[in-house]
Amino acid sequence: MNKIVVEGLKYKYPLSDTLALDDLSFQVKEGEFIGIIGKNSAGKSTLCQALVGLVPHFYKGAYGGKVFIDGLEVKNQTIADISLKVGMVFQNPFTQVTGSKMTVYEEIAFGLENIGIPRSEMIARIDYVLDLLKIEQVKDQNPFDLSGGQMQRMAIASIIAMKPDILVLDEPTSQLDPAGSEEVFQAIQSLSKQGITIILAEHKMEKVALYCHRVLLLDDGKMVDINTPGKIFSRGDLEQHGVAAPVYTRVCKELGVRKAGTSEFPVTLAEAESVLRGRKI
């Protein structure tokens, strides 16, 4: 079943002369894990925000085409209503803390209070997400006293507690150290395994290759391609679109080593190892 349907989506920010999104069309099935890649200002953040209705409702500007979430058209819904179906996590761990709650526990409750969840269910949901994101041990701390990785997991927990079917993440680990980003990627992966549809904009291609079912390549607001990581990263024109393939793919491309029986190059460490093993190096 298609969870997200995008048809001819166009968008222009106020004050801008150029289209940030230019005629995008694609579908996402329930439970899929989609990576969005592209150089800076290719439109990744804008696309993420178009899926949760921040584009156009927050920014205004000029909008064309349609985005459907579970059959509901984003343009005709309020952000609050869409947020019950699609959750979003942003880049900066600090600015997405509400700044009005004294503990992690209360911070997670913020969204639930807003959407009118009864107390007993609220508590059950918070306990569940604290466990899911492994931040139980910091639940009574001030949100601003957490490490970056913990803060991002708190942000994800706050969103997941609202029980969306779809989670959109805009470069959630770009400001974290390797340990922190590993924590976050593992959390995202476990959510994906639970059947939540995941949309992830990301610069770390090795991670995209490892986790995503399909990858959407953007350039200058246009969709270049949407396909499996193997197909996308095997494209010959990636560099022209401002993207470098995972290091494992680059090495295999140089050596001209493809995955057995396909025209694709390996994209992960394990794939590269298996095709290169036994070669005389």
Add this chain to the structure above:
Amino acid sequence: MKKQSMWSLRLSTAALVLIPVAVGVNYIGKLLAQLLKLPLWLDSIGTVLAAMLGGPVVGALAGAINNIIYGFTDPISFVYAITSVAIGLVVGILFFKGYISSWGKAIVAGLIIGLVATVVSTPLNIGFWGGQTGNVWGDALFAYILANTDSTWLASLLDELVVDVPDKLLVVLISFGIFKGLPRNVVQLYKNNEKIETLD
């Protein structure tokens, strides 16, 4: 584009989160003034900026909330919420009518706002402190005038005037300077009433 009304009460989320920032800026301005031992308060830069960016309603709200919060650290500030509201309102109106659009106009606006603040604060000073402001220079003038005339009102008005007018003038000039340096996308953020155009 239709000119937006400045009196919309349905504040956007961006305009709303501007208010705590305004209060924070007021606080830091005040702190820096104390640090530099200036004989001025400089504690309304945030309110003035908020009014310029978000209009009189946001300005007034920022002023009110500013003093409510200060009330938690110093209960007397509470009383002067009325003055802060007046500052926010007047700046917002002047700005959106185009009366603060150049340095020259900003000076006039600063003087007007100083006068407004004085007129609103004086009755509060009289009711609460018997007419004083708590500012050394102003209170010295208050004592001098009280000794030489028999009008508490005049003394109090002048006490407030000599403190407020230079303070608000400087605040408006600093705020205008900062406003002029803001990038366009930030200024755009707080505009509320624009419509979504269609590209279909």
Add this chain to the structure above:
Amino acid sequence: MIKVSDLSFSYRKGTPVLSGINLELDQRSTAIIGQNGAGKTTFVKLLKGLLKADEGDIFVNNHHVKETTAAELAKTIGLVFQNPNDQMFKRTVLDEVMFGPLNIKMDKQQAKENALMAIRMVDLQGKLDINPHDLSLSEKKLLCIAAIVAMDPDIIILDEPTIAQDHAGKEKIKQIIKALKDKNKLVMTIIHDMDFVAENFERTIVFNEGKVLLDGDTRQVFSQKDMLKKAHVEPPGITQLAEMLGIQETILTVEEFIHRNKEAARD
């Protein structure tokens, strides 16, 4: 160029952030790596004189850091902060870059010359009159590098330069580091991007829990898998691949990997 002896520092008594650091930094470009909280940022702030050491001494180009103000040190050692929003306040890119040079009493002509040179180095020459806050985040980061380069210090420290940079941005930073090396500057960086370290830095220092865990040529450091694990550092992807394939020596870049492969094929 920098000599650090027995350096210790703590923000609160009893919880040392750094202890017993002894280092000598020379002309080699140097990456400082390690987990958040390992003391990297504190260390460079100490070098820069923004913090005062509890114990130990730091000499930067023969200046005793303890006895020199941060502003004076600015002529010798430059630090580019991670978040550009923490420093930008001028109306135009050019003015922003000239702020530092004018602070250290460079005359106006010289300041402008240096600023223009630095702006060209980071490839922002087309945006001289733009409001810095209208730039994209990656351009803002480049601008902040230019703002330090324009002051012409002998030592330049970059705090997380690759964050928010895409492929092209990283290439640019690579070029900048190279250009600075060519001018005989000591380039240091705090960084989490190991692929970038392997490709661009001659020396790597690993901090862990306030101490220097490893220090040496980058190749030698990335060969010590177990020690790296202790500091929660993962070696670059290509290094891991080579190791899994049983290659004895430590490989740092794709080029090395390919080169080795060709040699092997020739044998």
Add this chain to the structure above:
Amino acid sequence: MKSISLYVDKESFIHDFDPITKLLYILFALFLPLILLSFTVSFISVGVSIVLLMAAGVIRKTIPVFSFVFLVLITVVIIQGLFRPENETILFQIGPLAMYKEGLLYALTITLRVMNIVSAFLILVLTTKPSDLVETLVRKGMSPRIGYVIVSVFQIIPEMMASMSTITDAQRARGMETEGKLSVRMKAFLPLLGPVILGALINTKERALALEVRGFNSHVPKTYLYEEKTHALSKWVQAILLLLLVGAGVWRIFG
């Protein structure tokens, strides 16, 4: 994180009372002396507030506030005692300066009034967590959006202070002096204040976005994580305070 509110986290029966009762007490302490116009009542009112502050175990925290207030009040006593236009009766003389009875009495009125308001307020401020107060007011009908704004100020100010210290470092790293002569420090004003304000404004965008996706503008009636805090005696205390006020009013009009 350093807090800017004066709230003292303690256990006492004053802390246990709900914010509404404390707000009502402020009104009571404010209006009773105004209605009865009596020094004695003002004295008693100040006394009661101070006893309550002691009972709450927060009296030490009142010292900085009161000392600031006293500083101003001393100048009020001096200026009014010397110069009040209505002054007639000389009480005593110091050199060429005469202290008058009328002025001093007026200064006493002001002192009592200020003390009264400040001490009643301090009960609320020192024994109530700001977020509890706001939440109570939101339950009573205040806009939750405004409630958010008020509470978030308490977090945003320490945040801005922290960014101010990073900014100070960043500008010193660019050779800016922050210590020394007044003119040097004056020159530092804009490079320090500018980035704080710009950074905070830029962050408003991301914070607004984050709030939007957390249902901030939802039209569904809000629910609360915590149950409403009430005290068994609240209703009684509130009733007594109101009765006393009304009683005083009646006495004043008909008595």
